[in-house]
Amino acid sequence: xxxxxxxxxxxxxxxxxxxxxxxxxxxxxxxxATNWTAIVMFGLFVAFTLYITKVAAAKxxxxxxxxxxxxxxxxxxxxxxxxxDYMSAASFLGISGLVFANGxxxxxxxxxxxxxxxxxxxLMAERLRNxxxxxFADVASYRFSQTPVRVFAxxxxxxxxxxxxxxxxxxxxQLIKVLFGLEYMYAExxxxxxxxxxxxxxxxTATTWVQIIKAVMLLGGATFMAVAVLLQFGFSPEALFxxxxxxxxxxxxxxxxxxxxxxxxxxxxxxxxxxFGTAGLPHILMRFFTVPNAKEARKSVxxxxxxxxxxxxxxxxxxxxxxxxxxxxxxEFYIGGEIAKGLKGGGNMAAVHLSKAVGGDLFLGFISAxxxxxxxxxxxGLTLSGASAVSxxxxxxxxxxxxxxxxxxRVSKIATIALGVLAIVLGIAFxxxxxxxxxxxxxxxxxxxxxxxxxxxxxxxxxxxxxxxVGGFVGLVLAAVLTIGSASVWxxxxxxxxxxxxxxxxSAAIFSMSAAFFTIWLVSILDNSxxxxxxxxxxxxxxxxxxxxxxxxxxxxH
Amino acid sequence: MQDVLDRITKNPKFHEFIAMRSRYSIIMAIVxxxxxxxxxxxxxxxxxxxxxxxxxxxxxxxVPMGVGVIVLTIVLTWIYVRRANTEFDATNEAIIKEAQK
Numbered sequence: 224x225x226x227x228x229x230x231x232x233x234x235x236x237x238x239x240x241x242x243x244x245x246x247x248x249x250x251x252x253x254x255x256a257t258n259w260t261a262i263v264m265f266g267l268f269v270a271f272t273l274y275i276t277k278v279a280a281a282k283x284x285x286x287x288x289x290x291x292x293x294x295x296x297x298x299x300x301x302x303x304x305x306x307x308d309y310m311s312a313a314s315f316l317g318i319s320g321l322v323f324a325n326g327x328x329x330x331x332x333x334x335x336x337x338x339x340x341x342x343x344x345x346l347m348a349e350r351l352r353n354x355x356x357x358x359f360a361d362v363a364s365y366r367f368s369q370t371p372v373r374v375f376a377x378x379x380x381x382x383x384x385x386x387x388x389x390x391x392x393x394x395x396x397q398l399i400k401v402l403f404g405l406e407y408m409y410a411e412x413x414x415x416x417x418x419x420x421x422x423x424x425x426x427x428t429a430t431t432w433v434q435i436i437k438a439v440m441l442l443g444g445a446t447f448m449a450v451a452v453l454l455q456f457g458f459s460p461e462a463l464f465x466x467x468x469x470x471x472x473x474x475x476x477x478x479x480x481x482x483x484x485x486x487x488x489x490x491x492x493x494x495x496x497x498x499f500g501t502a503g504l505p506h507i508l509m510r511f512f513t514v515p516n517a518k519e520a521r522k523s524v525x526x527x528x529x530x531x532x533x534x535x536x537x538x539x540x541x542x543x544x545x546x547x548x549x550x551x552x553x554x555e556f557y558i559g560g561e562i563a564k565g566l567k568g569g570g571n572m573a574a575v576h577l578s579k580a581v582g583g584d585l586f587l588g589f590i591s592a593x594x595x596x597x598x599x600x601x602x603x604g605l606t607l608s609g610a611s612a613v614s615x616x617x618x619x620x621x622x623x624x625x626x627x628x629x630x631x632x633r634v635s636k637i638a639t640i641a642l643g644v645l646a647i648v649l650g651i652a653f654x655x656x657x658x659x660x661x662x663x664x665x666x667x668x669x670x671x672x673x674x675x676x677x678x679x680x681x682x683x684x685x686x687x688x689x690x691x692x693v694g695g696f697v698g699l700v701l702a703a704v705l706t707i708g709s710a711s712v713w714x715x716x717x718x719x720x721x722x723x724x725x726x727x728x729x730s731a732a733i734f735s736m737s738a739a740f741f742t743i744w745l746v747s748i749l750d751n752s753x754x755x756x757x758x759x760x761x762x763x764x765x766x767x768x769x770x771x772x773x774x775x776x777x778x779x780x781h
Numbered sequence: 782m783q784d785v786l787d788r789i790t791k792n793p794k795f796h797e798f799i800a801m802r803s804r805y806s807i808i809m810a811i812v813x814x815x816x817x818x819x820x821x822x823x824x825x826x827x828x829x830x831x832x833x834x835x836x837x838x839x840x841x842x843x844v845p846m847g848v849g850v851i852v853l854t855i856v857l858t859w860i861y862v863r864r865a866n867t868e869f870d871a872t873n874e875a876i877i878k879e880a881q882k
Binding site: 334347475525536773 | 786802828841855858861
């Protein structure tokens with residue numbers, strides 16, 4: 224086994240990177256004819272979820288209700304909500320589009336998306352629940368000085384939320400043109416306002432239920448499509464694959480791995496961002512505080528992993544179904560009826576077109592509505608986690624310690640409105656920009672800042688405030704700066720000449736995450752202050768609570 | 782409350798228990814990572830193996846293996862959660878009860 228072999232093996236990890244590129248970016252789309260069925264279905268979804276918000280609003284009285292829905296969510300419900308947060312419109316349309324274009328490679332991509340979940344299940348879920356109350360910063364700052372750790376956690380969370388949000392808002396604008404045949408601008412305002420109503424009035428309860436309803440609709444719709452496809456082939460996957468190989472331009476190549484490998488460093492790097500970034504996303508982490516105890520927290524991740532895995536198997540079948548159904552009917556699904564010109568609305572529309580092929584206009588409307596609702600729900604979750612970072616980590620823990628629950632709730636609502644307005648403004652500002660790198664950047668920042676700080680503060684007794692904060696900021700800044708220097712931003716976004724990018728890899732994670740861990744370790748062991756000594760002495764008590772759950776915050780505040 | 786905590790901290794069973802549980806979680810994490818990276822290594826080293834037909838038809842070995850990785854990830858998660866929610870939680874309860882006497 225030569226070095227070259229090993230490098231190319233590692234390079235295979237790059238396939239995961241492709242998933243992000245494909246998943247994050249829906250590309251520039253062409254406005255299609257107005258689809259009234261889809262608009263009406265989406266309207267029904269909004270009406271129903273706003274009714275739920277109204278019911279939830281009556282129960283959202285304290286800050287605890289706002290952040291955690293009072294802690295009354297079961298593990299099964301929370302698992303669906305987490306899956307809802309994770310199964311974005313881009314992953315549904317992007318991965319099925321990839322399978323449609325490349326076959327087997329799409330399956331490799333989707334597997335990459337799943338690998339972060341065992342890490343969360345085995346190492347984080349229960350400790351998070353036992354130590355935390357409202358935000359992951361409660362966990363990271365458990366035995367540390369509050370101010371610096373909270374300021375760090377809030378900064379990192381807001382950066383992650385901002386990039387993730389821009390990608391979603393731009394995606395919403397592009398999708399509304401293809402799915403509903405409406406203007407880009409409508410999407411920004413619609414998503415902004417409806418999402419604000421969910422979060423502002425219904426807090427975490429409403430946001431969770433929106434996520435659950437959307438997850439059920441998405442899983443139901445995808446199941447229907449996959450079953451419809453298999454039905455065409457008498458439930459024989461072999462027959463489906465055989466037909467796909469027969470009609471696809473790449474023929475038998477779609478049944479094996481292709482050559483989507485770039486350089487090895489980018490490959491490892493993307494793999495790391497995928498695996499550990501998930502465990503640093505604030506809108507995912509906050510879901511662990513909505514369940515009553517560690518037992519339910521574990522169940523949530525098990526259910527989330529189950530639904531997400533099941534969903535990826537469905538997208539694989541859907542992608543193959545799109546191959547067999549769409550290619551044979553170019554007149555209806557391809558631009559100008561010519562396969563060479565590509566799918567109407569772009570390559571990511573494979574699943575949407577398939578929904579029409581198997582279920583007619585009504586089902587097309589349903590899937591379109593679900594795809595758009597998906598973005599809405601993800602944006603609501605992001606906004607809530609951003610607002611908690613401001614009101615709980617900055618306001619209530621730094622600027623106005625000892626404020627009342629009412630004051631904190633008020634600030635969280637103001638923060639929600641500010642974030643909602645910001646989302647609309649950014650969505651409009653970035654309309655013509657290339658946002659393909661943004662979700663990847665959010666994951667890179669998450670695995671280089673939140674994750675190392677969380678991991679070290681919970682599992683390493685010698686970690687100190689100074690180490691955590693310095694290391695966390697190093698990771699955060701490095702992740703952002705190196706990403707700016709990579710070709711996907713330096714050349715594609717900042718319009719510098721081709722080849723001028725000074726950071727040669729696709730993903731900064733391998734450098735920024737290692738730097739964060741190293742800095743946390745180095746600064747912590749060099750820290751001999753009295754504060755550091757005190758913090759190390761507090762570790763056994765923290766460990767006791769994180770392992771046994773004794774003294775864990777009972778999420779139900781009433 | 783404080784003396785309960787002290788008693789747990791002094792109980793060797795508690796330390797044995799958390800060491801055992803940590804070991805188990807780390808092993809599970811390594812196993813799940815090994816399954817994933819093993820699959821990825823195959824993608825890199827042995828594309829032919831993954832593209833190989835499993836029968837007379839077009840279905841390649843890669844398809845059941847890829848789906849297998851997804852299914853195994855889910856199964857491992859449930860194995861861990863089941864054990865943690867029954868056996869581990871029961872031991873944990875017992876240690877806490879003992880300290881509260």
